[in-house]
Amino acid sequence: MRNATLKQLRALAAVVDTGTVTAAAKRLNVTPPAVTMQIQQLEEHLGLPLLDRAGERFQPSAAGREVIAAVLRIEHALADCGAALDAMKGLKSGHVSVGLVSTAKYFVPNALGAFARLHPGIDIALVVGNREEMIAALRGDGVDLAIMGRPPVDIEVDKSLIGPHPHLIIAPADHPLLGRRIKAAALASANFLSREPGSGTRGLMERFFQESGIEPRIVMEIGSNETIKQAVMAGLGLAFISAHTIAAEVADGRLATLDVEGLPEIRQWFVVKRSAKRLTPPAAALVEFLARRGPEFLPTLSPGPPPR
The missing domain is CATH 3.40.190.10 (Periplasmic binding protein-like II)
Structure with a gap:
């Protein structure tokens, strides 16, 4: 593995995650032949097949599963390194990925807008889905934090209360x-x-x-x-x-x-992060902002006109 490149490892991970070379190439913004070449070079270097074909899709071989486990550890280490470097920069720049269950879209954008006005150099990416999709995103570090009404119980998370739901x-x-x-x-x-x-x-x-x-x-x-x-x-x-x-x-x-x-x-709204994930200063600042000022962005239900 010493001479394996990050490009080769990410090509393998993308094929395993998407199931096809074409989808992996689209995700990586390269051509399908380039993905195939990276995986072939990695297999030649390791001397073992890393993918098995199951119908029209690929799945990892036994060796491929070992490599994918290593890739996940590498990506987490790189993310932690990035967080440490961002900590040195403060809140003048950075990136935060926020997941939210679809119901939260009725107040979260206003809250994020207020945060962005305080910190215009921070980029915020939104991912919207249902509860199961947000839990999967937290587990796989697809998002830095998620806003939901019921935090997961099958992974260790830290949660901060936003307000009633x-x-x-x-x-x-x-x-x-x-x-x-x-x-x-x-x-x-x-x-x-x-x-x-x-x-x-x-x-x-x-x-x-x-x-x-x-x-x-x-x-x-x-x-x-x-x-x-x-x-x-x-x-x-x-x-x-x-x-x-x-x-x-x-x-x-x-x-x-x-x-x-x-x-x-x-119920209650919470902002949730995976306990083992080290947040960047921008992400930590957003968690603190939502816990402190989140309630002011929650919609208020007022009585409508009387029935006709």
Whole structure:
């Protein structure tokens, strides 16, 4: 391994991660023949095959898995080195990658904008996905930190509280149950529009109804809060959703919230980092900023116009 180059190792890692030479080349911004050549040179140097073909995709051989494990250790060491060097530069420049669950996009950009105005030399990259995708990004160091409502329990993380995150049930503005205090059981026959499995909102909804002793009738799974809101407005069903996603629609009377016993379900927003990851000064400053000033960017749900 002494004469293996970082370019060769990254070519192998990209093929294993994407499954194809073409996708790896696109990620590395090189040609497919260049990727093939790097891997062939690495295999010749090591004297062992590193990839096996499985249908139209590649997977690592036993030797390839050992090399990939070494590549991950190398990349982590380089990231730590970069963090140490950035620490010497202070907050005048740097880069922070931030992951956020899709529901957080209703307040996080405003918070990041305020941070960027304080530190204009720091570049911020955003990665948006559901909870499972953000946990995978944290685990693989795809992001420096993530903003989510329920930190992972299967990896060691440090978390800082941002503020409360209420969830409730929304309905069309002319729904017959508006203005009444109801039990969850009154919704047993209602049609529900739901986020996809793996979403934090979906998991919270399932727990709420399970504790209420009913099983919601999910007629449609939708991977976007915006689409869910439009579908509810169109009368396709009800939805269990974050209050932070609907403030504008409730305020102007396009959506309404049902008064259900046990709701709103209050969770919390956290900024999370992998415990073993050493943050750069810009990333550490952003964590501190979100913990200190994050609450002021959370949307406020005000009552909408009375039902017509």
